[in-house]
Amino acid sequence: MLKLVFRAGISKRAYSAKAVKLTVETYPNLQRGDYGTLEESDLTRFRSILGDSSVFVDDIEGYNEDQMRKYRGQSQVVLKPKTTSQVSEIVKHCNDRKLAICPQGGNTGLVGGSVPVFDEVVVSLSGMSQIRSFDETSGILKVDAGCILESTDQFLAEKGYIFPLDLGAKGSCQIGGNVATNAGGLRLLRYGSLHGSVLGIEAVLPDGTVFDSMHSLRKDNTGYDLKQLFIGSEGTLGIITGVSVLCPARPKAVNVAFLGVESYEAVQDTFSKAKRELSEILSAFEFMDRESQVVNKKFLKAPHPLAEGSDEIPEYPFYILIETSGSNKEHDDAKLEQFLETSMEDGTILDGTVSQDEAQTRTLWAWREGISEASQIEGGVYKYDVSLPLSKLYDLVIAARERLREANLIGETDEYPVVDPVGYGHVGDGNLHLNVCVRRYTKEVEKVLEPFIYEWISQHHGSISAEHGLGFQKKNYVHYSKSDVEIAMMKDLKRHYDPNGILNPYKYI
């Protein structure tokens, strides 16, 4: 699933003035599908549905480019509907005219799923950003798809609740996009996946029909659970316009510890120990290799938390961030303290720190969350988001680094395309993020990495996409993780509900 990059305020354009190559130039074998072409009469129709101010034909580069500056489409028009019935009318018109559509949320996706490839009509959900209702007893929240994750969570915070999903891109990503991509994020360990917390969905099907399960209950065993089809469908079966989510009570006491350990084995040992000893208050367990901290330091431009004020990053090969959330500060503090002390004494961890105030908590999280954005400051990043058995998780980074070294692609100077591969991720969920930080995107690097990485994952029984989704990047690699029978059923579904193939084409399966 998607996970955007972070902090809305920082424009990706600040990093590089180079224009993003058109996706069709990067992939010259791509063929435009047999779709209609946008005409003046279509714009007139869109204007009559939405009003002039919600149809955009100028200054739409931001909707054509993905945030990694890797993909660029050639859409001529961006539509920003404000209501579900407007979405329905737009989609119906596009289906009648066989115009392809690219649905778009906060455009923070990492696999090129949220931007057009050719001239698809972009339907942006940013205009639908109302909170529909919140039940303070049950914790059921109903929102428009375009609500920003962070502001929704702030709304919930005032009521003593929390959104069951948190990720680096929270400042710009939208809940509809989160659900469409089944975003995983930082607190999946605690609150589970969106397949569990989403209770209902409102979506517009490819023929304009409105699918509405917003009134669903927590327990409901009547028939197929159709909403699940939309969770992680990446806009290929329908455009999600509304979401109903069950939100848990917001923890009153939150602690964050940041630790240094001597090996990947020690990361695993610390994780087993944390599960045993912190049990119900453990809410996040993240690991980062030292290389990721080096890259992040260039971005954050601050002393590392374990550096004691010096400008060096300590020589520990791995770092861990542990978050605990609970309802009683004294209880949590005592538990965490005990855990950290015994782990220091038995040598599982070598050093560490615990945040003393809210500002420090945010700083410690930035050393984990900032890696995503930091990875591309030298030019770009190849991102791999994989699930693997825990014991094999980091071997993939070692294998990729070796392979890039052998090909003589890694170096400190500009002639080498690769800066360094870095590994980090959600240990609690067996989810690794391998970011190959590059100075520029080249075929050479891509050929060394792919399909090598996908084959490696397949051999080790992993998934080629743990949470970022398939999008454009991984469309051709589904078979490394799914069987022929599974893929055939997916294609059947898509054909049945979208016979013209107008929704988010060239992607997914």
Place this chain on the structure above:
Amino acid sequence: MSSKIRILVPVKRVIDAALKPRINKTNTGVESKGVKFSMNPFCDIAVEEAVKIKEAHKEAVESIHAVSIGPSKAQDILRTALAKGVDTSTLVDVGEQEIEPLQVSKLLKKVVEQKDSNLVILGKQAIDDDSNQTGQMLAGLLGWPQATNASKVVVEGDFVTVTREVDGGAETIRAKLPLIITTDLRLNEPKFVTLPKMMKAKKKPLEIVKPDAYGVTIEERLEILKVEEPPARSAGVKVSSVDELVSKLQELKAL
């Protein structure tokens, strides 16, 4: 031969600076239930500076003592101070009562006398009441020189040179110990405390005393009548052209 420096750092426990305080239902103060408390950021800077001075002048600095006047939970911030490098600490346990700057200063004067301190480094203000008075009052009660709003501190023998943040620039002053310094934001950036130091801090002394032990009776001189939110700012308006902007500004008599 210059005399040994004994530093005193008073610290205050306040609602975490990164959180938005909410006014309580009776409009008599801010809601403190279920809210995270931390060390006042200016006090954090004071602790950091004291530790830096000690590290730079190991021979000259004999000890750093931290004191907090507050509820028993203020022990947490004293432990943090000890972990950062403070040697010993005292909590003057006044329960949940809010203490005014003058009372705080009177108590601190007693602590200074008891610990024979000759350099007091404290935050220029606490972020909860924003009084910005304690350092000045303490200097008055002790009859010591004071250097407020410090952005740089240099210790040389018995003399201390302090750069102060003042309107329109910086002012550099020099004084002989004993001295009161209050800290401003730019003085330093507090570091994270590492686990080994936190563990060691648990064994450092933290004594708890009641205010009457110092012979000080706490009497409040001020009565809080009402606490209210500042008026909300009205929303801005978008204009579509420069002409419209100019005419709006004229309407508002801003031009």
